[in-house]
Amino acid sequence: MKKICLIATGGTIVSKDGGSGLEPELTPQELLSYVPELKGIAEISVRELFRLDSTNINPQHWEKMAGCIREEYGDFDGFVVIHGTDTMAYTAAALSYLVQNSRKPIILTGSQKSVYNRDTDARRNLIDAFCYAADARSHGVYIVFDGTAILGTHARKTRTHSYNAFSSINCPEAAVLQEGRIIRYFEPECAGEVRFYGNMNPRVLSVRPYPGISPEMLIRTMDCYDGLVIECFGTSGIPAYGGFDAAVRAWAQAGRAIVATTQVPHEGSDMSVYRVGKDLMDLGLLEAFDMTPEAVLAKLMWVLGNAGSRVELERMFSERVWMDTFRE
Numbered sequence: 001m002k003k004i005c006l007i008a009t010g011g012t013i014v015s016k017d018g019g020s021g022l023e024p025e026l027t028p029q030e031l032l033s034y035v036p037e038l039k040g041i042a043e044i045s046v047r048e049l050f051r052l053d054s055t056n057i058n059p060q061h062w063e064k065m066a067g068c069i070r071e072e073y074g075d076f077d078g079f080v081v082i083h084g085t086d087t088m089a090y091t092a093a094a095l096s097y098l099v100q101n102s103r104k105p106i107i108l109t110g111s112q113k114s115v116y117n118r119d120t121d122a123r124r125n126l127i128d129a130f131c132y133a134a135d136a137r138s139h140g141v142y143i144v145f146d147g148t149a150i151l152g153t154h155a156r157k158t159r160t161h162s163y164n165a166f167s168s169i170n171c172p173e174a175a176v177l178q179e180g181r182i183i184r185y186f187e188p189e190c191a192g193e194v195r196f197y198g199n200m201n202p203r204v205l206s207v208r209p210y211p212g213i214s215p216e217m218l219i220r221t222m223d224c225y226d227g228l229v230i231e232c233f234g235t236s237g238i239p240a241y242g243g244f245d246a247a248v249r250a251w252a253q254a255g256r257a258i259v260a261t262t263q264v265p266h267e268g269s270d271m272s273v274y275r276v277g278k279d280l281m282d283l284g285l286l287e288a289f290d291m292t293p294e295a296v297l298a299k300l301m302w303v304l305g306n307a308g309s310r311v312e313l314e315r316m317f318s319e320r321v322w323m324d325t326f327r328e
């Protein structure tokens, strides 16, 4: 039987409402006691790292999760990370960069309803996650939720209440799970040895332009940040009025790493199409293409924390990690 390490971080799945709103309370052992079938799927050991609503997860928590996986890597065949759904897509992306080329699966799951609810989705998600983690053909980082496996770099929370909370963005779902059976649509290759990283640099500002945006925030805050993500309109245009584009130029000239992505959910960015994008290409902006904003943010923090030079930063950002961009 495969040995799987359950890493508990909190989320609705272990939450109860003691009168002040839902918050994580159950221990991992209590959680497992609701799903005795798991004993027939894998030999499970538990590491409880945090008991947090994932609203409170930050890059330091990602480093701790990756550190835990690194410490336990030799002793287990795979990992299941229990996590709140609200920031699960960010964590899945971050772990895809912090633990690369892992032949051992790292599966994130959680639920929309707490495990003790009669109509909970927790039982199904846990069983699916452990089946996926215990399967010899699984490797790398995925979210397994509502019967689908989504690459860690392509997941996005798209529903606040329904059981199908996550969508796979700009990439097909990797597999579906039906009563313990895994039907795989594709399997990305793992090339080379597993590599672990630490050092996420959280000094990244993310801005989402809107009609009427002023450059004030960019002008006042530049010294607080090393990187900037701009969730542009459409294929990627940056407003050319009111000094917004000039503020972006000032960030680039001050050596800040800037990534242009799109606020449109599907099909990705392309700065070369319109003048409002092309005019800024001389600044050496990095482009997200078909990455999700979650993956862009996590990758920029990882790159800023680990690159030794600007050239290395650009290379690391553009290199494909766990299928995070289809644009060659």
Ligand code: ASP
Pocket: 010, 011, 012, 013, 052, 053, 054, 055, 083, 084, 085, 086, 087, 110, 111, 112
């Ligand atoms: N607020 C919860 C969390 O992200 C939501 C959930 O787990 O579904 O921790």
